[in-house]
Amino acid sequence: MRIYYEKYIDNLDQIQQLMQSGVSATMPKEAMIMEIRDNARRRHEICLENDNLLERALFQRTPGSLREQDIVELTEFADRLFLMGDGPDTGIAHYIHRLLLEYARQTRNRDLYIRELYHAGFTLLHVKPIVLHGKVRNPFHDQIAAYFEEGASYLEQYDGIESEETRACILRCCEKRDEKEYLYIFPRESDRQREKADISREREALREHLLDVIAEYHPPTYVHSLMVAWLGEKLCKRMVHVSPEKLVGTEDLPDADAVLKAEDMLCRSVYEGGLCHDIGKSRVLNYIGLYGRQLLDEEFACVKLHTVLGSALLKDAGYKRLARIALHHHQWVDQKGGYPYPCDTCPEDIRMLVEIVAVADSIDAATDNIGRSYASAKHFDELVEELRAGAGSRYSADVVHLLDDEDFYKEMERELVSRRQKTYCDVYSRRSQEERSDGTVSHLYREK
Ligand SMILES: [Fe+2]
Ligand SMILES: [Fe+2]
Numbered sequence: 083m084r085i086y087y088e089k090y091i092d093n094l095d096q097i098q099q100l101m102q103s104g105v106s107a108t109m110p111k112e113a114m115i116m117e118i119r120d121n122a123r124r125r126h127e128i129c130l131e132n133d134n135l136l137e138r139a140l141f142q143r144t145p146g147s148l149r150e151q152d153i154v155e156l157t158e159f160a161d162r163l164f165l166m167g168d169g170p171d172t173g174i175a176h177y178i179h180r181l182l183l184e185y186a187r188q189t190r191n192r193d194l195y196i197r198e199l200y201h202a203g204f205t206l207l208h209v210k211p212i213v214l215h216g217k218v219r220n221p222f223h224d225q226i227a228a229y230f231e232e233g234a235s236y237l238e239q240y241d242g243i244e245s246e247e248t249r250a251c252i253l254r255c256c257e258k259r260d261e262k263e264y265l266y267i268f269p270r271e272s273d274r275q276r277e278k279a280d281i282s283r284e285r286e287a288l289r290e291h292l293l294d295v296i297a298e299y300h301p302p303t304y305v306h307s308l309m310v311a312w313l314g315e316k317l318c319k320r321m322v323h324v325s326p327e328k329l330v331g332t333e334d335l336p337d338a339d340a341v342l343k344a345e346d347m348l349c350r351s352v353y354e355g356g357l358c359h360d361i362g363k364s365r366v367l368n369y370i371g372l373y374g375r376q377l378l379d380e381e382f383a384c385v386k387l388h389t390v391l392g393s394a395l396l397k398d399a400g401y402k403r404l405a406r407i408a409l410h411h412h413q414w415v416d417q418k419g420g421y422p423y424p425c426d427t428c429p430e431d432i433r434m435l436v437e438i439v440a441v442a443d444s445i446d447a448a449t450d451n452i453g454r455s456y457a458s459a460k461h462f463d464e465l466v467e468e469l470r471a472g473a474g475s476r477y478s479a480d481v482v483h484l485l486d487d488e489d490f491y492k493e494m495e496r497e498l499v500s501r502r503q504k505t506y507c508d509v510y511s512r513r514s515q516e517e518r519s520d521g522t523v524s525h526l527y528r529e530k
């Protein structure tokens with residue numbers, strides 16, 4: 083199995099390198115697009131290979147099928163993936179420790195069982211989003227507490243245990259249980275430093291910084307944010323012109339005339355909302371940045387927290403209305419689906435702006451065939467059919483109806499392709515050309 087494990091770690095490294103590579107700004111646009119798409123294809127292929135490797139070397143294995151040698155190899159593999167929280171794949175390290183824990187339970191290997199309780203808790207402690215000001219509770223704190231509680235309960239048998247390592251794990255479990263740091267606090271020093279730096283930033287600088295983080299570590303998500311901003315603005319402008327009455331009440335505008343006069347302000351709000359709607363992903367980059375395999379259920383649950391995280395970040399920075407957009411953009415309009423759930427209803431004075439961003443989000447997420455959903459991108463026609471099918475339940479019927487006009491539909495379809503190509507080229511070429519002195523990229527929305 084060692085060869086599979088080596089290959090897997092090697093692949094994670096390759097994915098990271100591919101994710102960080104830009105394109106030369108001097109290349110012709112078509113060549114740039116080809117290179118960006120090729121990069122996405124290679125990442126996708128490595129992901130598939132990693133899924134296969136894990137399936138064969140890990141997911142198909144049952145505790146009963148493990149031999150002594152497997153235990154040694156799996157432990158080594160988990161250590162290399164975890165590296166005390168700074169390794170390339172904490173999620174899989176946790177998965178391995180859960181498997182070993184079950185093996186130890188079934189084989190009644192008390193010492194291994196105690197050690198694995200500690201390791202399962204400690205690795206899960208790291209499978210969580212980075213939070214700001216402790217505003218978002220660790221979604222796994224009950225499970226983590228249970229591992230440490232049970233590990234600590236072996237203190238009674240401490241004197242009868244010979245293995246130094248096992249004894250140390252019991253003490254560490256007691257320590258963790260008493261500290262309760264798994265509730266909110268980040269375990270990594272680097273995260274603590276980042277948190278401190280964030281709190282001290284001015285509101286504008288904080289939002290800039292968060293967008294920088296996304297642009298730097300996960301450029302496809304940054305492209306997506308710019309695309310949602312642009313699409314949202316187009317939809318908003320269209321609504322102001324053809325059905326301003328739908329926007330009455332938004333931003334407390336009293337009638338259609340007031341809506342028409344407030345066109346710039348409304349469009350700007352939607353643009354900013356689109357730009358920041360996924361800003362919470364800056365806190366779960368260890369998952370979206372990984373993308374070297376399919377996400378585990380626990381990790382997917384963390385990615386979903388980007389709504390709550392983004393909302394908390396924006397609220398702290400003083401952007402209350404943008405915080406609402408970040409919080410509600412994955413909720414269905416009929417309140418019967420989406421996330422976060424449960425959640426308070428969206429205030430009426432911003433509801434339509436959220437609904438516009440939500441449709442813009444779906445359009446870009448589903449149709450990006452360059453970098454983001456390389457393998458599963460849909461054609462615009464197919465996506466619009468889905469939007470129509472979900473109009474009134476998942477999506478706002480008022481927003482989806484804007485696409486009923488044939489000319490507007492065609493314009494959107496055409497401009498979506500060219501705008502996406504331009505945005506990818508801008509973002510990826512800037513990565514190599516125009517880095518700021520502090521190493522971060524500059525944001526394009528300032529030039530809008
Ligand atoms: Fe999102
Ligand atoms: Fe999004």
